[in-house]
Each structure stands twice: as structure tokens, then as C-alpha cells.
Amino acid sequence: MTVLEPSSPVPAVEFRSVSKTFPGVRALGDVSFAVRPGEVRALIGENGAGKSTLLKVLSGVHSPDAGSVVLDGRDRVFGSTWEALDAGVAVIYQELQLVPEMSVAENLYLGHLPSRLGIVDRRRLHEAARGDLERLGEEIDPAVKVGRLPIAQRQMVEIAKALTRGARVLALDEPTSSLSSREVERLFATVAELKRNGCAVLYVTHRMDELFRVCDSATVLRDGRHVETFLSLEGVSHDLLVNRMVGRDIEDVFDYRPSAREETALEAVGVEGPGLSRPASFTVAKGEVVGLFGLIGAGRSELLRLVFGAEPMQAGAVKVGGRQVRISSPNDSIRSGVAFCPEDRKKDGIVPTASVLENLNLVARSRTARLGFVVDDSWEKRNAQEQIERLGIRTPSVAQKIVNLSGGNQQKTILARWLSEEVTALLLDEPTRGVDVGAKSEIYTIIRDLADRGVGVVLASSDLPEAIGVADRLLVMREGAVVASIPRGEADEEEVLRLALPASPDSGSEAALIN
Amino acid sequence: MTESVNSRTASPGVAALLWERTGMLVVFAVLFAACALFVEDFFSWVNVKGLALAVSQIGMVGCTMLFCLASGDFDLSVGSVVACSGVVAAVVTNATGSVLLGMSAGVLVGGAVGLFNGIVIARFRINALIATLATMQIVRGLGFIISGGRAVGVTNSGFFALGTSSFLGVPTPVWVALVCFAVFGFLLQRTTFGRNTLAVGGNKEAARLSGIPVVRLKTIIFSMQGLMAGFAGVVLASRMTSGQPKPPEMFELQVISACVLGGVALTGGVGTIGCVVAGVLIMGVVENAQNLLNVPTFYQNVVRGLILLIAVMLDQFKNRAR
Numbered sequence: 077m078t079v080l081e082p083s084s085p086v087p088a089v090e091f092r093s094v095s096k097t098f099p100g101v102r103a104l105g106d107v108s109f110a111v112r113p114g115e116v117r118a119l120i121g122e123n124g125a126g127k128s129t130l131l132k133v134l135s136g137v138h139s140p141d142a143g144s145v146v147l148d149g150r151d152r153v154f155g156s157t158w159e160a161l162d163a164g165v166a167v168i169y170q171e172l173q174l175v176p177e178m179s180v181a182e183n184l185y186l187g188h189l190p191s192r193l194g195i196v197d198r199r200r201l202h203e204a205a206r207g208d209l210e211r212l213g214e215e216i217d218p219a220v221k222v223g224r225l226p227i228a229q230r231q232m233v234e235i236a237k238a239l240t241r242g243a244r245v246l247a248l249d250e251p252t253s254s255l256s257s258r259e260v261e262r263l264f265a266t267v268a269e270l271k272r273n274g275c276a277v278l279y280v281t282h283r284m285d286e287l288f289r290v291c292d293s294a295t296v297l298r299d300g301r302h303v304e305t306f307l308s309l310e311g312v313s314h315d316l317l318v319n320r321m322v323g324r325d326i327e328d329v330f331d332y333r334p335s336a337r338e339e340t341a342l343e344a345v346g347v348e349g350p351g352l353s354r355p356a357s358f359t360v361a362k363g364e365v366v367g368l369f370g371l372i373g374a375g376r377s378e379l380l381r382l383v384f385g386a387e388p389m390q391a392g393a394v395k396v397g398g399r400q401v402r403i404s405s406p407n408d409s410i411r412s413g414v415a416f417c418p419e420d421r422k423k424d425g426i427v428p429t430a431s432v433l434e435n436l437n438l439v440a441r442s443r444t445a446r447l448g449f450v451v452d453d454s455w456e457k458r459n460a461q462e463q464i465e466r467l468g469i470r471t472p473s474v475a476q477k478i479v480n481l482s483g484g485n486q487q488k489t490i491l492a493r494w495l496s497e498e499v500t501a502l503l504l505d506e507p508t509r510g511v512d513v514g515a516k517s518e519i520y521t522i523i524r525d526l527a528d529r530g531v532g533v534v535l536a537s538s539d540l541p542e543a544i545g546v547a548d549r550l551l552v553m554r555e556g557a558v559v560a561s562i563p564r565g566e567a568d569e570e571e572v573l574r575l576a577l578p579a580s581p582d583s584g585s586e587a588a589l590i591n
Numbered sequence: 592m593t594e595s596v597n598s599r600t601a602s603p604g605v606a607a608l609l610w611e612r613t614g615m616l617v618v619f620a621v622l623f624a625a626c627a628l629f630v631e632d633f634f635s636w637v638n639v640k641g642l643a644l645a646v647s648q649i650g651m652v653g654c655t656m657l658f659c660l661a662s663g664d665f666d667l668s669v670g671s672v673v674a675c676s677g678v679v680a681a682v683v684t685n686a687t688g689s690v691l692l693g694m695s696a697g698v699l700v701g702g703a704v705g706l707f708n709g710i711v712i713a714r715f716r717i718n719a720l721i722a723t724l725a726t727m728q729i730v731r732g733l734g735f736i737i738s739g740g741r742a743v744g745v746t747n748s749g750f751f752a753l754g755t756s757s758f759l760g761v762p763t764p765v766w767v768a769l770v771c772f773a774v775f776g777f778l779l780q781r782t783t784f785g786r787n788t789l790a791v792g793g794n795k796e797a798a799r800l801s802g803i804p805v806v807r808l809k810t811i812i813f814s815m816q817g818l819m820a821g822f823a824g825v826v827l828a829s830r831m832t833s834g835q836p837k838p839p840e841m842f843e844l845q846v847i848s849a850c851v852l853g854g855v856a857l858t859g860g861v862g863t864i865g866c867v868v869a870g871v872l873i874m875g876v877v878e879n880a881q882n883l884l885n886v887p888t889f890y891q892n893v894v895r896g897l898i899l900l901i902a903v904m905l906d907q908f909k910n911r912a913r
Contacts, residue, residue, distance in 0.1 A: 407802045418796075439801045450783075
């Protein structure tokens with residue numbers, strides 16, 4: 077744990093032994109590093125490594141339990157984001173903090189609008205706003221409502237807002253996550269401009285290619301601790317950074333092992349319903365992992381939800397282990413041995429008010445209860461501990477609230493719901509979305525282990541390398557229909573993409589592809 | 592990376608945990624002690640007995656309201672059900688001469704209203720606030736229609752036993768409330784039904800996708816709530832020796848206040864029977880002390896509102912500290 081202090085000049089911002097603990101979780105432990113003026117510093121780490129907490133300490137949302145933030149040589153602890161902003165510190169989050177119903181100019185000067193006798197001076201306001209935006213090379217009408225701007229321009233407005241308040245330290249939290257490639261280029265130009273003006277920039281990202289393009293240096297966090305700061309990226313490789321983030325080498329990410337497939341686990345025949353344009357049919361064998369790839373709106377989620385009974389099927393049949401089953405609710409399909417992990421973990425997956433134990437035993441409970449209704453607490457506790465150990469779920473205890481876990485660990489908890497059950501087929505809808513590199517490869521291993529035990533797995537994904545890398549066979553969906561089934565080895569990315577793109581390519585499909 | 596588990600583990604403060612578990616019961620104990628010390632006539636067997644009797648119906652209905660709130664819903668119709676069931680029990684007892692038949696009719700009327708609420712809310716997905724606001728008025732009207740707008744006196748003295756008798760010096764309605772606390776506490780904490788209720792309140796869709804039959808569960812909860820309100824109505828009628836068509840003032844809101852006061856979350860997914868017990872007792876003590884101190888009724892309303900507000904703010908504070 078070496079902390080190299082930059083020799084010259086005085087750092088624009090320095091974290092000194094910053095620690096922050098939430099009930100049950102040490103979010104930051106003794107984190108120290110400094111960023112000079114005009115430096116773009118990448119801040120990287122897995123989900124749950126403490127990046128967001130650090131930004132929140134920087135901007136005054138959280139106050140540190142110990143340690144301090146030093147600005148221009150002065151010890152500062154901010155009580156609120158306003159105080160931080162006044163001191164020249166601004167954090168631009170993924171969810172932007174603008175008022176959509178107000179104009180660009182009003183947003184820029186919110187809280188100190190130019191006025192005469194309490195009446196807003198619109199001319200002066202718009203002139204000032206136009207000037208601010210031009211300095212960033214943006215041509216945005218200051219009178220237009222922020223809600224009507226595309227995300228990329230809103231982001232520029234937010235950066236301009238920070239600059240009008242005299243920000244000298246700017247943190248960008250995954251700024252490119254919802255931008256198209258052209259918009260990303262604009263953002264990079266803006267970052268370069270900030271650098272020229274002597275701003276210190278903290279750039280949080282998961283994308284390594286960006287990091288090497290934009291950043292001068294990089295700080296790696298892991299489990300709330302400072303792992304290493306690379307003051308120059310010369311000679312630093314992608315693999316080295318990933319290694320520092322994860323704490324080990326990730327060799328074969330997808331953990332592919334071929335499987336022997338004979339018996340059918342699940343067969344869907346002529347499934348029809350909302351979101352599907354044609355009756356859809358597919359099979360998955362016991363021990364097989366089938367990838368289900370499609371662009372946004374291709375109907376992956378819809379198909380899985382129909383098969384699972386989460387949505388009523390208009391026509392079609394489902395066979396589990398060769399036997400036709402009647403499915404009119406999730407409860408029916410669970411009883412016949414079908415399991416499902418939904419796409420939106422927060423909305424449809426976790427019970428946020430409950431503990432890890434409660435979340436983990438949600439499915440098993442009704443089966444294991446004594447006399448059919450008295451909860452078997454000792455069984456549940458044992459099961460929770462077993463699964464936590466087996467899947468490597470990082471939680472201080474089974475009683476921890478699930479919302480205090482990182483995304484990857486929440487996802488593993490949801491997967492764990494099914495591991496105590498007799499599952500014939502497992503339907504996974506984007507199981508690695510919003511999950512960091514390390515947890516991703518752990519989830520792939522879990523999936524492969526389940527397949528080895530004879531479970532038929534369908535994995536819907538919009539991440540092509542993932543769909544190809546994990547699966548024994550790839551199903552491709554396009555515009556609400558299953559259009560191809562490609563065995564492993566024959567699936568190459570270009571070919572699959574060509575199949576997934578709408579028949580008459582228009583500009584819209586291009587955008588969908590990038591996302 | 593398993594070695595990092597320990598480094599990330601930090602136990603929450605003992606005080607915080609204790610507050611989380613017993614917070615409102617401690618508030619009640621302090622309040623009770625303070626009243627015993629400073630309010631004349633408060634700390635006597637007769638007064639404490641009266642206090643418990645006064646809140647026994649709120650306590651009973653609070654048990655099922657706990658399930659309603661825990662599953663993320665509401666029920667505003669319970670006050671009207673209490674009145675209507677009391678009237679029905681009185682009318683049927685007078686007509687048939689059978690106390691058992693009369694009381695059963697009262698309870699079943701409540702159950703029917705609850706079942707109706709449950710079907711409308713769970714199956715037809717009507718907002719619980721609106722649905723029970725409607726049944727509140729419908730049932731209130733029915734109560735007046737059945738009784739002809741007057742209190743229905745009962746002549747059969749067997750009818751009064753439930754409300755006016757005592758066992759070991761404690762009034763029967765208080766025993767009934769205590770049994771309810773025990774039964775529903777067990778139901779919520781120790782059975783699949785209770786734990787599933789909390790899961791549904793925490794995230795309905797996640798619960799459904801995990802195989803919990805949400806529609807059936809909610810229908811049962813509202814039916815249970817109706818039966819309980821009906822039973823409370825019968826007990827109340829028995830105590831008053833007549834069926835009163837006018838619902839006890841703001842009964843439904845008092846029940847909900849008591850639950851929230853004790854720490855049941857209005858947003859669902861969080862609550863224990865201890866919350867209800869604490870909330871009901873605190874409310875009882877405050878009302879009782881105000882009566883002993885001869886605080887005028889209008890001021891009592893103000894105090895009631897303020898206490899609820901403080902309780903909710905305490906809860907907010909607790910959540911933010913997390």
C-alpha cells in the first residue's frame with residue numbers, strides 16, 4: 077500500500093486517511109491519495125469498492141468518520157453539497173441533478189439568479205449562460221427546458237453549472253454510461269478543456285479503453301481500501317489494472333466447460349404474447365446453457381417472462397422434463413421446476429426492506445416450513461450460511477439488510493434462492509447487468525456448476541461477448557421473434573449481430589447497437 | 592477475497608440495536624413512569640384497568656391492521672365495520688334470542704366486508720385507500736339503515752358477558768386483546784403467511800416472482816381484518832350493552848396511528864407485533880392522563896396529532912441514521 081505524493085505543485089485535492097463506516101459495512105478504510113491541478117485521475121474499482129462513498133465524502137453528502145479532505149492545502153470537511161460547491165468541488169453523478177422543468181439558464185444559475193429588486197433579469201441571465209456554454213464549445217439555447225435536451229447535453233449543462241460556481245475539482249461518475257460514441261468524443265474534448273484550465277478531474281469509470289485515452293493517472297480501490305495509485309499510465313496494462321481491482325487474475329472469465337446433453341429440460345412451443353411478433357419456440361437440454369441474444373426491444377425478457385408465467389401467455393405450451401405443464405402464474409412454474417431471475421434486480425428481484433436471510437429463503441420457505449406453515453428458522457439459517465459460503469456472497473452476517481450489499485452480491489443472493497430447490501430449468505434475464513468484473517466471472521462459474529448438475533439454463537443477454545462466451549448454443553432474437561439457433565464455435569460476433577439487426581437497417585438500429 | 596469479509600465487518604452500536612428492537616416500548620415505560628409519578632390517581636389498579644379496557648378494541652384491530660400495513664396496504668373501513676357489526680349482533684340477538692347466533696352474525700358481516708375489500712383490492716387492483724374509503728361509507732350507511740338510525744338495545748343479558756365480565760380481576764376484552772397479540776405476533780414472525788406478508792410489502796413483484804401467491808395472500812389479509820373488526824364491534828356492543836350505529840370517532844385513524852406510532856412502516860415490509868403493543872399502550876396512557884388532568888377535548892385532539900407527528904419524525908430520523 078504505497079502512496080506516492082506528487083512532488084510539485086500543491087495538490088488541488090488530497091484525501092488523508094479517510095474512513096467511513098456504515099452499520100455493518102466498512103465502506104472506506106484509511107484512504108489517502110492526492111490529485112494535482114490539471115490532472116485527470118481515473119478512480120477505479122469493482123462495485124462496492126468504495127468509489128461512490130468517496131465521491132460522497134468529497135461532495136459533503138457523507139462526513140468521514142476519520143480523516144479529512146484537503147483543498148489547496150486547507151483541511152476541509154463539508155457539511156453539505158452547497159458548502160462543497162462554494163469551495164470549488166463539484167461531483168457530476170450518473171443521475172444528473174438538474175431541474176428538468178426549468179430552462180438551461182435557470183439551472184446554471186439556480187440559487188443565485190441575476191435579479192433586479194427580486195425580479196429575475198432574463199437578458200443578463202441568458203447572456204451569461206450562453207457565454208458559459210460557449211466556453212465548453214456547446215451551442216445550446218439557454219432558454220430551452222433541460223428536460224427536452226438529450227442526456228449528453230444535460231451532462232454538459234451540469235459541467236457548465238459546476239464551472240459557473242468556480243469549481244476547481246470536478247468528479248465525473250461514469251460519465252459515458254449513457255452516451256453514444258459521438259457524444260463520448262465531445263465529452264473527452266470537454267475533459268481536455270477542463271485539464272487545460274487547471275481543474276483537477278476525478279474520473280470514475282468501468283471502461284478501460286476510456287481510461288487509457290482520457291486519464292493521466294489511476295487510483296485503484298478495493299473493499300474500501302486504497303490499493304495502488306499509478307501516477308503515470310505508461311507501461312501499465314489493462315490486465316494489471318483489472319488484477320489490482322479484483323485482487324487476482326481472471327483467466328477464463330466465462331469458465332466454459334462443454335456439457336453432455338441428452339434429455340430435454342425445458343421446451344417452449346409456439347409461445348405468443350405481448351412483445352413477441354411471431355410464436356416463439358425453443359428447447360434447452362439438461363446440462364445445457366443456451367444464450368438468448370437480441371438488441372434492446374428484441375423480446376428477450378418478454379419471452380422469458382411468458383415462459384415463466386410472470387405474464388399471461390396468449391397461446392403456446394411449455395414442457396418441463398418432457399411433461400407438458402399448465403402455467404398460469406410464477407407459482408405454477410416454480411412447482412414444475414422452473415426458476416427465474418428477473419432483469420431489473422432493484423425493481424423485481426430484491427426485497428429491500430428485508431435481510432439477506434429473508435431474501436435468500438424466499439422461495440424455499442413454503443417448502444421447508446414445519447406442518448406447512450411454521451417457518452423452520454434453524455433450517456433457513458443453515459441454508460443461508462451454506463449458500464453464502466458456496467457462492468462467496470460478501471456480507472457481514474445473514475441479518476444484514478440486502479440493500480447494504482453491492483450489486484454483485486445482491487445478484488448472487490437472488491441466484492441463491494434457487495440453489496436449495498429442485499430446479500430443472502433456470503431462466504436468467506441479464507444476470508450480470510450492473511455487476512462488476514469479479515462478480516461477473518463468479519456468476520458464470522455458478523451457472524456452469526448448475527449446468528454440470530443437470531440444470532438447463534437459458535441466459536438472456538444484450539452483451540454479445542457474454543452470450544457467446546457462456547453458452548453452448550446461441551439463440552438470436554430480432555423484432556420479437558427467434559430467428560436463429562447457432563451452436564458454440566460457429567457463432568462469430570459479426571454474423572450474430574447481422575442476424576440481430578432489423579431487416580431494413582435504419583439509423584435507429586445503429587444507436588441500439590451502441591447501447 | 593474472502594479475507595476481506597472480516598475487515599469490512601463492523602457491528603452496529605449496541606445502543607442502536609437496542610433502540611431498534613425495543614425503542615417504543617422504552618418510550619412507553621418512561622411515559623408510564625412519569626404519569627405514575629406526576630398524575631394524580633393514574634397509578635391505581637382501577638385506573639390502569641380502565642386504561643387497558645379503553646384501548647382493547649384498538650389493540651385487537653391493530654393486530655390485523657399490522658398485517659395490512661406490513662403488506663403495503665391500508666384499511667379505512669374498520670371503524671364503520673365495528674359499528675355495523677355491533678348493530679347486526681344486537682339486531683340478530685334480539686330477533687333470534689340467541690346470543691351465539693347474534694354475535695356470529697356480527698363477526699361474519701365484518702368478514703364479508705373484508706373479503707369484499709380483499710377481492711376489490713387484490714384481484715381488481717383498486718387502490719386500497721380509495722377502495723376502503725368507499726366501503727367505509729357504504730358500511731357506515733348500512734349500519735344506520737339496519738338500526739334505523741338509533742342505538743339498538745339488547746334485552747338478553749347473556750349478550751353483556753363478553754364485554755363486562757372479568758377473569759382474575761382483568762376485564763375479558765383485555766384478555767381478548769392479549770390473546771390477539773400473542774396469536775398475531777406468532778402468525779407474523781413465525782409462519783410462512785406472516786413472513787410472506789412482509790415480503791409482499793417490501794417488494795410485491797419480487798415476492799410474486801418467487802412464487803408467493805400475492806392475490807390470495809392479500810385477500811386473506813383483508814378478510815382477516817374484516818373478521819377482527821367485526822369481532823371488535825361485537826365486543827364493543829357487548830360492553831355498551833347496545834349496538835351503536837355511529838362508528839367510534841376516527842377509529843380507523845386511531846388504529847393506524849397506533850401502529851405507526853409504534854414503528855410499523857406505512858410503506859410496507861416493516862413491522863412487529865411489539866410495535867402495535869407499544870403504539871396502543873402509548874396512546875392509551877396519553878388519553879388517560881389527559882382525561883385525569885381534565886384537558887379539554889379540543890386540546891386532546893391537538894396533542895394526539897402532535898404525538899403522531901413526533902413518532903413519524905423519530906422514525907425518519909432512525910432511517911436516516913442507518
